[in-house]
Amino acid sequence: MDFPALYVKETRAISRAKGSLLIAESIPGIKFNEIVDVQLSNGEVKSGQAIDISEEATVIQVFGGVSEVDLIRSKIRCKGETLKLPVSIDILGRIFNGMGEPMDGGPAVIPEDYLDINGEPINPAARQPPAEFIETGISAIDGLNALVRGQKLPIFSGSGLPHNRIAAQIIRQATVKGKTEKFALVFGAIGVSYDDASFFMRDIERTGALERTVAFINTASDPVIERISTPRLALTAAEYLAWKRNMHVLVILTDMTNYCEALRELSSMREEIPSRRGYPGYMYTDLATMYERAGRIFGKEGSVTIMPILTMPDDDITHPIPDLTGYITEGQIVLSRTLERKGIYPPIDVFLSLSRMMKEGIGPGKTREDHNNAFMQSYAAYAEGCYLREISTIIGAEALGERDKIYLTNADEFERKFISQGEFEKRKVEDTLDIAWGLFSALPEEDLKLISEELIKRYLPKYRMFKT
């Protein structure tokens, strides 16, 4: 439907069209970053955004590129609005495209409110420090890199690694211990292949989680500029569900590498000065304004937890995309090709992975009293084993001392028993910790320096068996 009367201003004076940019004469009353319609001479309407306005000219970035735009008959019409998402509780169970329009064949959402997709920054003084442990059922995450509500924890992967399967497993299994609260999932697919998007949607559907899921899907063939809006739409929906509807929301965004590529593409079209590897200098801030929408707020029941997935170009963690992400997020889960080649699932690289919020979420009353010590000790033992493994490749395992050999075997066992698990296996955090204690049995007891004697007496299997 069209209400021409509602369009307040329009212009035909377009002087230049190139890439995704239109340069037109100044449009009085246009707002900075306003969403406009670009009507082509064949009647087709494209969306665009005013990215630079002045008394001399207006620069419009057209979503979907300027193909078929002609400089004489095309029109720019202003609606006086910045990009907003219509929200209501009915968005649950729905699938939208990168402009926030339904793509599941269902009717448009009857909105309760229109929310600016850029959101507003949470006042740091109103933030509640995240501290509730989320049990994902995956030992390498729960035991060593625990996730808490309100955290932003990305998965750094590489092409061909099973990040989608891990993310799907987390979606299936994630719970907060001993609580049944309103839980929702927001899924944002950014420039992914059709297959990847449908893998997730099928998995969500199969587990019956669809009715508490909102999906925003921009596939690889959709307009590049919509990759910029897709994650913002997803986060706006998440904020609505968390802060207005008191739900605990987990946001999965995949693949953020495509988002950053889109950002670079648009930036170069705007002829901005590039920073590292051609990415725009504001990429850190741009990513931060999205990831920082995770959190908890004093006096509000809900929470927003974000788990973005990104593939590191050439597995390089110092590439600007993972690098800037790592500076923003509260840790990272890094997948390792070496472990993948050994046939270990999930192939989580324990050394490069980190959860900054972990210490707040674990311990007595949250997971178990021995969690922190068992974590540190496992980590130290595995690190020692890996160091020796490295040395033994040069000098041979035979040249190692007895004590060193124990650690070398322990590292292999740790990968086989602790890190490795089934794709549909949900381990309780207690089971995860018990596996760790089982591995400690093989080590000399006096080497367990990071655990207090009291805990050793309570949890080390040989004492436990003695007791029962």
Added chain:
Amino acid sequence: MGKIWRVSGPLVIADEMKGSQVYEIVEIGEEGLVGEIIGLEGNKAIIQAHEDTLGLKVGEVVRGTGRILSAELGPGLVGSIYDGLQKSLLTLVENTGSFIRRGAKASALPREKKWQFTPRVKVGDAVSQGDIIGTVPETGLVEHKIMVPIGIRGMIKEIRQGDYTVEEPIAWVELDGEVKELTLMQKWPVRKPRPYKQRLDPSGLLTTGMRILDYMFPLALGGKASIPGGFGTGKTVALQQLIRWAQTHLNIYVGCGERGNEMADVLYSFRKLKDPNTGRLLQEKEIFIANTSNMPVVAREASIFVGITMAEYFRDMGYDVLLVADSTSRWAEAMREMGGRLEEMPGEEGFPSYMGSRLSTFYERAGMVECLGSPERRGSVTVAGAVSPPGADFSEPVTQNTLRIVDALYALDVSLANKRHFPAISWLTSYSLYVDAVKDWWGKVDPEWEDTRATALKILQQEAELEEIVRLVGPEALPQGDKLLLLISRMIREDFLQQSAYHEVDTYCVPAKAGLMLKTIIKFYELAQEMLNSGAGIEEIRSSPIVYRISRMKDIPNEVFEQSVKELWSEMEESLVVSKRVP
């Protein structure tokens, strides 16, 4: 009053702005967004907007305020949480809720609250700039000294005692028949360093409770340090440890373009943590500036200068102040963004060519000074800035420009962090040029400090060389003496340099304890060498219960440490000497 001519991100150009000055604060549009003029061209003013410009229109009004970006200085600063423009974030929560609305206003100092003012001068006294005319007990830890503002002198005509708000006059100063009112509050333009009588060299240790800093790479009062590190290397935790335990009168934490959750964690923890000396809540000596990464970019620059201005103000009272900035890289990025919008010729990696000089104007405001006015007093501002080098590559421009200015480097090492060695400060690449500046200080606490420190550094250096050999031939192939050296260096690393920020006792280590810890390890080394010489094996030494005892030294509380380390020493001598005789 002008109008908007162009909007492009945080860059706004306004027309009809004749008569404005550079760095003047303007209010943009109907919402009155805060902006700062950074250039003038004919009638046009180039403005950097400190708030999001979404939805602004060409032709909207731009109002000049006639004042430049200034900080409010007076009672009420301590314990506050500000954004980059010194708006009180707690007031904003009360006024506008949990989210920050554009254009929302909140003054820095509470206007209603009354402070108890006690004069220190009397009617008829001659006063001049910087003189302390009275005091206000601001918190249990900070006595706020009210000073005569810069540029004012004369004779006290009247001075009051009692409870006043920051805006009510408390004294009148007369000069040549002209009378000026003084209030508890004064203002100072943030980009201008506050004056002092004389600049002094940094001296005395800034006690941080971190062993690797205090003992190995000391930071002097009035010094400046940089903490660069890749992500996950513990920059934020290291800075938080600094502002928690630094033995100063006041600490300022500038969270500039960093994480909101971490900021929340800092704020929350300060409501519980206590000062080790007085037992009072730490937030009674802290000021926070929280300009998180999702808050307007341009305000990051302002936040650093607002912070350092407050630091100088307390320095002028004769206090030792520590300012930490996390992270200066985000600030540099804000500069780059503005430079790009202004179409300036970019320097290295797109950063503007003036970045280096802008960084120095910040760091150079650190220092120890003899303050203006009477009574005579010394104050200091110590600055520690984090740098977030992309890809943990220290050759990038922000790190390199910073290293030209600072005198202490605490280099955070990714490989140490991956081994979970925290604080991940590399002992091989870090340095401090303040060793001489703190020599006298250490002389009183630990006369053998210089020697002990040098011995430990030498052992660590030797270890690094041996590591290369181990990688080729394996640890078993080394001679006994080298094996022992590896054992000792490991003890220095794990039992001395490693320090847990989360352990109740270990989080704060008094300098005397640090010295005793290191000396215990070196003493053990000497005894073990004797044992080796008399034919004992390395295994025997490694499995000695003393090794385990030494590894637990960290957890012994500061108060009982000296006693229990004495026992350890006599035990050590006994057991090692006895086992020496056995074979």
